[in-house]
Amino acid sequence: MFSLVRGSVCAHLARRHAHSIPSFTHLNAVTHDDLAHFAKILPPNAILSTLPPNLNSADDLVPYNVDWMGKYHGQATTVLRPRTTQQVSDIVKFCASRRIGIVPQCGNTGLVGGSISLQKEIVLSLGAMNSVRSFDPVSGVLAADAGCILESLSDYIARYNHIMPLDLGAKGSCQIGGNISTNAGGLRFLRYGSLHGTVLGLEVVLPDGTVLDQLSTLRKDNTGYDLKQLFIGAEGTLGVITGVSILTPPAPRASNNIFLALPHFKNVLPLFQTVKRQLGEILSAFEYIDRTAYDMGLEHGLGPILNPDEVGDAQCFVLAETSGGNHDHDSEKLNNLLESLMSADEPLIYTGTLSQSPGQFASLWALREGLTECLQKEGKPYKYDLSVPLAEFQNVVDAVRARLISKGLYGDHGITKVMGYGHVGDGNLHLNAIAKYGYRPELEAALEPFIYELVASHKGSVSAEHGIGSMKTSALRYSKNDVSIEWMRKIKHVFDPLNIMNPGKVLPSV
Numbered sequence: 001m002f003s004l005v006r007g008s009v010c011a012h013l014a015r016r017h018a019h020s021i022p023s024f025t026h027l028n029a030v031t032h033d034d035l036a037h038f039a040k041i042l043p044p045n046a047i048l049s050t051l052p053p054n055l056n057s058a059d060d061l062v063p064y065n066v067d068w069m070g071k072y073h074g075q076a077t078t079v080l081r082p083r084t085t086q087q088v089s090d091i092v093k094f095c096a097s098r099r100i101g102i103v104p105q106c107g108n109t110g111l112v113g114g115s116i117s118l119q120k121e122i123v124l125s126l127g128a129m130n131s132v133r134s135f136d137p138v139s140g141v142l143a144a145d146a147g148c149i150l151e152s153l154s155d156y157i158a159r160y161n162h163i164m165p166l167d168l169g170a171k172g173s174c175q176i177g178g179n180i181s182t183n184a185g186g187l188r189f190l191r192y193g194s195l196h197g198t199v200l201g202l203e204v205v206l207p208d209g210t211v212l213d214q215l216s217t218l219r220k221d222n223t224g225y226d227l228k229q230l231f232i233g234a235e236g237t238l239g240v241i242t243g244v245s246i247l248t249p250p251a252p253r254a255s256n257n258i259f260l261a262l263p264h265f266k267n268v269l270p271l272f273q274t275v276k277r278q279l280g281e282i283l284s285a286f287e288y289i290d291r292t293a294y295d296m297g298l299e300h301g302l303g304p305i306l307n308p309d310e311v312g313d314a315q316c317f318v319l320a321e322t323s324g325g326n327h328d329h330d331s332e333k334l335n336n337l338l339e340s341l342m343s344a345d346e347p348l349i350y351t352g353t354l355s356q357s358p359g360q361f362a363s364l365w366a367l368r369e370g371l372t373e374c375l376q377k378e379g380k381p382y383k384y385d386l387s388v389p390l391a392e393f394q395n396v397v398d399a400v401r402a403r404l405i406s407k408g409l410y411g412d413h414g415i416t417k418v419m420g421y422g423h424v425g426d427g428n429l430h431l432n433a434i435a436k437y438g439y440r441p442e443l444e445a446a447l448e449p450f451i452y453e454l455v456a457s458h459k460g461s462v463s464a465e466h467g468i469g470s471m472k473t474s475a476l477r478y479s480k481n482d483v484s485i486e487w488m489r490k491i492k493h494v495f496d497p498l499n500i501m502n503p504g505k506v507l508p509s510v
């Protein structure tokens with residue numbers, strides 16, 4: 001009996017070991033000889049390195065080593081900028097033979113430190129792979145290199161009257177390969193759904209350098225395991241996405257929006273139901289902004305959107321968008337909605353405005369889309385991207401603020417503002433806490449794991465759309481059970497037994 005138990009424990013440990021992920025100590029830093037090898041694959045201007053013979057300055061590497069927020073500072077000595085899938089494959093094959101870690105990087109606009117080199121891994125920048133491969137105006141399928149900027153792709157297909165199925169505030173600099181690697185959600189998720197549905201195919205360089213060509217353009221392909229799904233949201237830990245094919249919808253003929261002020265958060269849910277019922281399928285976005293976020297936007301010049309006297313003490317705001325077939329018809333629907341909301345016996349809103357021109361349409365969106373940048377101007381934001389039941393949005397924000405107050409950490413010396421905004425329609429709350437004078441360990445300790453425990457108590461997700469990166473590896477367990485994490489490890493081990501692909505991201509080290 002005793003030996004049987006011992007046997008099973010040993011077997012368990014052996015199993016764990018088989019799927020544990022080698023640590024950074026197994027990886028080698030780039031050497032002079034490695035650079036000489038890279039120089040056989042890439043032209044000189046595609047290699048940046050602080051090592052001899054290149055001797056670039058550390059400043060030259062800042063765009064690759066420091067993330068958009070200036071929060072994560074990477075350690076890469078070398079950045080490689082291939083132009084072809086073959087070059088990516090040659091680089092990866094060589095890195096695997098030398099056990100050199102690789103951080104695939106697109107626009108470096110992520111918010112969780114997913115594209116930063118933690119311990120001298122090379123940065124493999126996809127930005128020079130930026131050509132459209134094909135577009136079929138009949139099916140709407142776009143095939144493109146991973147390094148294409150999202151907005152450039154939008155502009156490209158606009159001439160065919162199509163739009164990208166995703167839209168983000170960072171569209172001017174984020175790249176499609178990064179969007180897919182992080183399974184970005186964004187502002188059109190409510191209407192067009194997840195990239196797991198709209199991505200039809202991928203080309204991926206696997207961690208041994210093999211090119212996995214799954215660049216299918218088929219809508220229907222029911223031939224067993226759908227491998228491409230594994231790379232969507234894998235954050236570069238299973239391979240380097242080099243090419244994508246994605247289904248793009250026809251551009252709506254008319255887009256309108258409306259901005260509403262609500263007295264209390266508790267009105268948001270009934271409002272969402274009313275709006276869905278009255279607008280039906282033309283509703284394409286339903287975004288939430290709490291009072292603190294709205295005021296911050298105004299302080300930074302993103303308004304005024306509504307008459308301050310009518311806004312009064314409104315506690316939150318909603319931006320709803322329609323994408324339909326007829327501008328006047330949709331506008332009339334929104335007008336009727338606004339009128340019925342205002343004239344109800346117990347109105348759900350204080351006031352609202354309906355955009356009357358493309359300029360007004362853009363300025364309503366500008367307030368919502370500009371919030372992330374406003375936060376950066378206010379100080380150092382602690383950012384949490386959560387899925388929680390809609391009814392809990394405000395409770396979560398309030399609980400975090402109350403905790404900081406109770407610990408004496410709320411105010412100029414600590415966290416100056418706690419706010420919530422996000423994609424109500426998708427159950428996705430962006431909770432931000434601003435440390436005006438910089439990040440401090442005691443502030444982080446007050447926020448985490450408190451926020452993650454709160455999210456877990458609601459069976460929510462610690463990452464709704466930004467990913468895990470290096471920021472949330474230890475928080476993964478609040479949203480994934482042990483069995484799920486163990487199978488994630490097994491998958492990682494199958495693809496990347498040496499752990500050269502974006503090490504230290506997504507999976508916690510054991």
Ligand SMILES: O=C(O)CC[C@@H](O)C(=O)O
Nearest residue numbers: 169371372383422430432
């Ligand atoms: O700033 C954030 O926390 C969210 C960023 C982005 O996902 C957004 O929805 O604007």
Ligand SMILES: [Zn+2]
Nearest residue numbers: 186423430465
């Ligand atoms: Zn978002």
